[in-house]
Amino acid sequence: MTSTIEDFLGPVIIRSANGIRDTFPVKAYVVDRPPSPGKGSKSLKNKLRMDNFHCCDYIFVPDNNSVLLIEDSNLKRKKEDLEENDLSSVKDTKSKARLSKEWIKNEQLLKAYASLLLLCRLLAQNTIATPKMQGKNIHFWVIINDSGPSDVEIFDYLKKAIASRLRSLVSEVVVLHKDGAKKELSKYDPSTP
Secondary structure (H helix, E strand, C coil): CCCCHHHHEEEEEEECCCCCEEEEEEEEEECCCCCCCCCCCCCHHHHCCCCCCCCCCEEECCCCCEEEEEEEECHHHHHHHHHHHHCCCCCCHHHHHHHHHHHHHHHHHHHHHHHHHHHHHHHHHCCCHHHHHCCCEEEEEEEECCCCHHHHHHHHHHHHHHHHHCCCCCCEEEEEEHHHHHHHHHHHCCCCC
16 A cells, blocks of 8 residues: 555545535544545545445544544435335335334444455555554444434334444444444544633
């Protein structure tokens, strides 16, 4: 990997389902967007030859002993789309809800596995990333960008379901609304007293 990891450092920007961009108070490694919009610019995911994988949007490395793999997702809209379109032939409401929960859980679990693979490839290919990230506790965060804070409870099952499957690979799984994420991440903002 010829680029330095610092080339991919940028602000954490969460886009709501209504198109509003919310910039968070920290910088992280941007996974799926090129660091600059110029021609020929590649994303970190592309540099690591993982374009066909759906993985996290950001890798945040605070100054403590952790690495946060941050997934920005519109879960409420995904749930509604599944139930209205993909699961429209299922007539039983409880079965439809159960199947959509299972689908979303599996999708987020696959993203977590792909994110871990991306992190492994990054550590193997980038000598600057290795001392910054290797041996640290890994956290997988799912930030819900298209619902109100009270709607997060609908997706609370994800935390337990993903954590139980990734128990030996990650230290913590967190599912939170973008406002809660902004509050948590602001704790790492060096300009905050």
